[in-house]
Amino acid sequence: MLAKIQAALAAIPYPSQPEGLYEPIQYVLSMGGKRLRPTLVLLAYSLFKSDWEKAMPAAIGLETYHNHTLLHDDLMDHADMRRGMLTVHKKWDDNTAVLSGDTMLLLAAQMIASAHIGRQDEVNALFLKSAIEICEGQQYDVNFETRSDVTEAEYIEMIRLKTSVLLGCAAKMGALLADAPAEDCEVLYRFAEKVGLAFQLQDDYLDCFGDPKVFGKKIGGDILCGKKTFMVHAALQRMTAEEAQDFLALLNTPLEQIEADEKIARALEVYRRLDIPSVVEARINAFYDEARKELNALSVPSETIWTYATSLLKRKS
Amino acid sequence: MLAKIQAALAAIPYPSQPEGLYEPIQYVLSMGGKRLRPTLVLLAYSLFKSDWEKAMPAAIGLETYHNHTLLHDDLMDHADMRRGMLTVHKKWDDNTAVLSGDTMLLLAAQMIASAHIGRQDEVNALFLKSAIEICEGQQYDVNFETRSDVTEAEYIEMIRLKTSVLLGCAAKMGALLADAPAEDCEVLYRFAEKVGLAFQLQDDYLDCFGDPKVFGKKIGGDILCGKKTFMVHAALQRMTAEEAQDFLALLNTPLEQIEADEKIARALEVYRRLDIPSVVEARINAFYDEARKELNALSVPSETIWTYATSLLKRKS
Numbered sequence: 001m002l003a004k005i006q007a008a009l010a011a012i013p014y015p016s017q018p019e020g021l022y023e024p025i026q027y028v029l030s031m032g033g034k035r036l037r038p039t040l041v042l043l044a045y046s047l048f049k050s051d052w053e054k055a056m057p058a059a060i061g062l063e064t065y066h067n068h069t070l071l072h073d074d075l076m077d078h079a080d081m082r083r084g085m086l087t088v089h090k091k092w093d094d095n096t097a098v099l100s101g102d103t104m105l106l107l108a109a110q111m112i113a114s115a116h117i118g119r120q121d122e123v124n125a126l127f128l129k130s131a132i133e134i135c136e137g138q139q140y141d142v143n144f145e146t147r148s149d150v151t152e153a154e155y156i157e158m159i160r161l162k163t164s165v166l167l168g169c170a171a172k173m174g175a176l177l178a179d180a181p182a183e184d185c186e187v188l189y190r191f192a193e194k195v196g197l198a199f200q201l202q203d204d205y206l207d208c209f210g211d212p213k214v215f216g217k218k219i220g221g222d223i224l225c226g227k228k229t230f231m232v233h234a235a236l237q238r239m240t241a242e243e244a245q246d247f248l249a250l251l252n253t254p255l256e257q258i259e260a261d262e263k264i265a266r267a268l269e270v271y272r273r274l275d276i277p278s279v280v281e282a283r284i285n286a287f288y289d290e291a292r293k294e295l296n297a298l299s300v301p302s303e304t305i306w307t308y309a310t311s312l313l314k315r316k317s
Numbered sequence: 318m319l320a321k322i323q324a325a326l327a328a329i330p331y332p333s334q335p336e337g338l339y340e341p342i343q344y345v346l347s348m349g350g351k352r353l354r355p356t357l358v359l360l361a362y363s364l365f366k367s368d369w370e371k372a373m374p375a376a377i378g379l380e381t382y383h384n385h386t387l388l389h390d391d392l393m394d395h396a397d398m399r400r401g402m403l404t405v406h407k408k409w410d411d412n413t414a415v416l417s418g419d420t421m422l423l424l425a426a427q428m429i430a431s432a433h434i435g436r437q438d439e440v441n442a443l444f445l446k447s448a449i450e451i452c453e454g455q456q457y458d459v460n461f462e463t464r465s466d467v468t469e470a471e472y473i474e475m476i477r478l479k480t481s482v483l484l485g486c487a488a489k490m491g492a493l494l495a496d497a498p499a500e501d502c503e504v505l506y507r508f509a510e511k512v513g514l515a516f517q518l519q520d521d522y523l524d525c526f527g528d529p530k531v532f533g534k535k536i537g538g539d540i541l542c543g544k545k546t547f548m549v550h551a552a553l554q555r556m557t558a559e560e561a562q563d564f565l566a567l568l569n570t571p572l573e574q575i576e577a578d579e580k581i582a583r584a585l586e587v588y589r590r591l592d593i594p595s596v597v598e599a600r601i602n603a604f605y606d607e608a609r610k611e612l613n614a615l616s617v618p619s620e621t622i623w624t625y626a627t628s629l630l631k632r633k634s
Contacts, residue, residue: 105419
């Protein structure tokens, strides 16, 4: 399935003109990635019908949309690299990132609307609703960076909007395209949303407590750049005001003023002292269990999509 | 009709959260403007059916889309002001302009898809196709700024994509929503596209040769900032290589090195010597005539929409 997704993405016919508009789009889509969202579309579809290749236009449309968000997010974050390659605003410029990103969003909507199977109207509406929620999530993320009183519930609502609704959208989209019963569509949405929450928390967790040998990146990247992850907010909620001030000062210390290893070690010590790893593990497992329970309500066998979700959630990198 | 459009735009219910996402959107839409595109949607609809208020969601969706393009264009052009108000990236910041602009595009698509009358599927497809063409037009515009060999035909194709297709889209959208005969929908598209071309060339013309008393802005703004308008390309095509070099040097002279009035006077002298005003007037009149001819093929009376187009094309400001 993944091979077919890659092939379909590579086969999207882009115009060659105007120069500078479509090249960055192809570039971003060639960077690779897990292709999680199109896989979920196709897996959800194939729970109900075997001709899953019919859902491919929508699947690669959703992947194109996801890469549009990465393109604009990297621009807003001033990120230089993604997956070992220069980001679009670095390889080209800011304006190219804005305009190619806008074009990518429109192409995505066009592809998603082009499957012409199942309940296409509901698919289109689901996509737009989800994409608006993702903008809201991104805005909350921005707002939270300058707040130190974000609750765990607020943080989880933010990552739900920013990342999980797109997984929910992917799974429900596959089901809608297969004309699945309405209740199954909702079940798959809630299932993938929970998987997404577990997945995102695991990202935060692995960055601090992953096994350096299998994690792939250096441990502590989030700490070094002072990113306000779930770990940070969970820790802040378990501190006195004074401790919180010290901890935030540590996270905000630029690397000119502290050794990277020391910054990481001191933050990890705080997390361990407050038992944050257990807090996060418990949260991840709870979402994992909720996801599993959702699937029990499905009217069709769900092994394939559960196996896929498990492989994501058992990852160490 | 305009009053109802303004009222509908002001009544769009935006969520209050997250802070900083929807405020800039309301701000941009409150700046005013001719509301040309929603008016065309409603006028085209009302050629076929009298209950034009049913097309209002799509009409204000298209205006929201248009304002999304202004928001992102102002960001890319580093423009500080629009209609006497600070642009979004100036009043807030660049990231706000990117994210609120993206949200606006999605809200626009949602509103356009929400009319649920006439041939809604074709409306959605028309919108996405047009919006992609507008991105292409914007990219051509960027590319042309650094070229001195742009032909008149290339320039006109650029403004067709950048501005006229949205007028074509507006008129055709109204007709589709009214479930008008397919040929009428196409006629209205081509009609409004021609009106758009005449309108855009008139913009370039008035900026140089408008009556200062009625134009509203200072004459010569495009010359001062060295913008590559139709006038510039038409002039370059009628010059020797040496003259072209001098003319481009004049246009690119920063205002620290030349008096504004002198820069304008010298450019206008070039235009007059080459008879550029007549060239542009002939082009405008040709598009105007073509627009008129298109309407003759319409299966219903078209006075209302022609009167509106004429009022736009006879404008002096």
